[in-house]
Amino acid sequence: MNQMMILAVNSVALAGLLVLSSAGFSLIFGLMRIPNLVHGSLFMLGAYLSSTLLLRLQVNFWLAAILSGLAIAVFGGVIERLLLRRLSGNSLAQVLVTLGIAFMIADFCLMVWTGDPITLSTPKPFTGAVRVAGIFFPLYRLAVILIACVIAAILWLMLERTRLGAMIRASVDDPEMARVVGIRVSTLFTVVYCLGAALAGFAGVIGAPILSIYPGLDFDMLPLALVVVILGGSGSLLGSFVGSFVIGFLYNYGQALVPELSYFVLFLPMVLMLLVRPQGLFGRFVP
Secondary structure, eight states, rough: HHHHHHHHHHHHHHHHHHHHHHHHHHHHHHHHHOOOTTTTHHHHHHHHHHHHHHHTOOOOOOOHHHHHHHHHHHHHHHHHTGGGGGGGOOOOHHHHHHHHHHHHHHHHHHHHHOOSOOOOOGGGGGGEEEEEETTEEEHHHHHHHHHHHHHHHHHHHHHHSSSHHHHHOOOHHHHHHHHHHTTOHHHHHHHHHHHHHHHHHHHHHHHHHHHHHHHHHHHHHHHHHHHHHHHOOOTOHHHHHHHHHHHHHHEEEHHHOGGGGGHHHHHHHHHHHHHHHHOOSSSOOOO
């Protein structure tokens, strides 16, 4: 019973990280129709950048998370402006380019930070644990859950209650009509891509004390974000939120209970969703 409760908390904490990383991925996929295979690498690069800020420059953890997110946002804007914009409408080229960039980032991280795993310490105010029903839950994991919920709420308010959100939703529903009424869809592409990159980088930082930082982290996180988007529906923030919790529980419980079938348990819902409802649970269109 205790193991099940601990797995539940760990699953919710993983879901929080997936909410942050997959929300931007979902918007990029939904608005720009770009299968962004570099997303996991942005997650890993943000984590590595924070390790330099924290371990070498002794920067505050939360400041390092913000700075890393901003740096990854700028890097994402460069990728969108210089490369992906030139490949608009060419899905195969976008897949190959983003995959190539992912491998380049992996080699760059290996060259700069070597292949040794890096473990970041939990921020001092969150080093303890909370006792609930006789079970101790790490305080930092509860903080990650809270941060993910707050950021998800802010993103929802931005998309549903602001002019920028209205323009993004209009561009998701009908890009051509949005251009006709004067919305600068190309500028929104850059804004959304930078936002998605920033969320991935920030998630990499706050996830580092839980997951650690190591070569291959990018391609461990990318399939999870991809499954979340397919399950929840591209372009849907609610879909990313729900899908993140579903995948967080499936992944943790699958690895703990049936480790030899963990990926089968993870990808089976994705396959079934593609067969039954290709647009996902809350998707507005079929990708």
